[in-house]
Amino acid sequence: MSDDVINVLIVDDETPARNRLRDLLAEIPQVRVTGEARNGEEAITLAMEHNPQVVLLDIRMPGVDGIEAAEHLQKMSPPPAIIFTTAYDTYAMQAFDMNAIDYLLKPIRQERLQAAINKARALLPAQIAALKPLQPQRTHFSIVERGRVILVPVADVIFLRAELKYITVRTKEREYLMEDSLTGIEQEFGPRFLRLHRNCLVAQDSILGYEKRHEAGGDTHWVALLREIPDTIAVSRRQHHVLRSLNHRQ
Numbered sequence: 001m002s003d004d005v006i007n008v009l010i011v012d013d014e015t016p017a018r019n020r021l022r023d024l025l026a027e028i029p030q031v032r033v034t035g036e037a038r039n040g041e042e043a044i045t046l047a048m049e050h051n052p053q054v055v056l057l058d059i060r061m062p063g064v065d066g067i068e069a070a071e072h073l074q075k076m077s078p079p080p081a082i083i084f085t086t087a088y089d090t091y092a093m094q095a096f097d098m099n100a101i102d103y104l105l106k107p108i109r110q111e112r113l114q115a116a117i118n119k120a121r122a123l124l125p126a127q128i129a130a131l132k133p134l135q136p137q138r139t140h141f142s143i144v145e146r147g148r149v150i151l152v153p154v155a156d157v158i159f160l161r162a163e164l165k166y167i168t169v170r171t172k173e174r175e176y177l178m179e180d181s182l183t184g185i186e187q188e189f190g191p192r193f194l195r196l197h198r199n200c201l202v203a204q205d206s207i208l209g210y211e212k213r214h215e216a217g218g219d220t221h222w223v224a225l226l227r228e229i230p231d232t233i234a235v236s237r238r239q240h241h242v243l244r245s246l247n248h249r250q
Contacts, residue, residue: 006117007034009052011043011069012085013061021056021085021108028114040064041140044072044151052080054120056104059086059134064151067135071128072142075149081120092134099130137188141169143176152176154192158206158226159233160185162199172228196224197236210235 008031012018018036025031034050037043039061047055055073059066070082084103086092096103101123102116140151152169161168162182169176186193186201193201208225211232215221222240223232235242 006031006054007052009035009046009055011037011055012058013038024110024113027110040069041151043069044149047073047080048148054117055080056083056085059084059092064139067131068138072149074123074128075142075144077147079122081122083116083120095130095134099127101127141178143178157203158229159200159202194242196233196239200233202233
């Protein structure tokens with residue numbers, strides 16, 4: 001960190017913990033608290049507004065937890081440095097130690113906090129990847145648009161379609177583009193999304209039904225009809241077992 005004032009964002013769902021961090025930071029020269037967030041979603045919003053150099057990020061929070069928030073924050077340009085704060089969690093601490101990721105153990109001591117801020121660095125992609133086993137299933141996808149990070153709730157996604165290096169994320173309102181792995185999303189979310197085509201995952205709850213359509217040459221193919229949007233998704237022959245499974249359940 002330079003000799004300039006360091007802007008710090010505090011993120012913790014517990015008010016006493018935020019108050020303690022604010023009091024400790026007030027004793028550190030050239031450090032300014034630019035905001036306080038109660039969860040990961042608020043953290044993203046405030047970070048986009050204030051561009052802090054450092055984010056003190058609680059790990060366990062309802063909704064978007066600290067590890068998921070860190071992943072989203074790394075898509076900012078430039079990304080802030082992340083210092084995790086945690087109560088005693090042996091598994092998390094071992095992962096942090098192994099991957100040189102800085103953390104502060106609660107209750108946080110003044111000297112340790114100052115030392116962490118002085119050496120804070122943005123997380124490397126490999127460090128984010130190392131935290132994946134600690135992270136529950138994501139609640140949001142993060143989309144970068146015109147230099148801003150937008151959080152799209154996973155529950156709002158109707159389908160995801162791979163196109164070249166991007167994935168089109170479709171909600172009721174609009175489409176987004178993000179860089180991610182369709183296979184990784186399928187593994188992460190399991191039965192929430194059905195693979196109806198090699199390049200497309202569809203939210204099971206968004207499927208209204210299936211319809212057989214006839215092509216000009218006499219061939220037929222199946223499509224999935226979707227709730228709330230007029231789009232249809234072609235079902236590839238390799239995925240016809242999905243239709244058979246549906247008919248069996250009926």
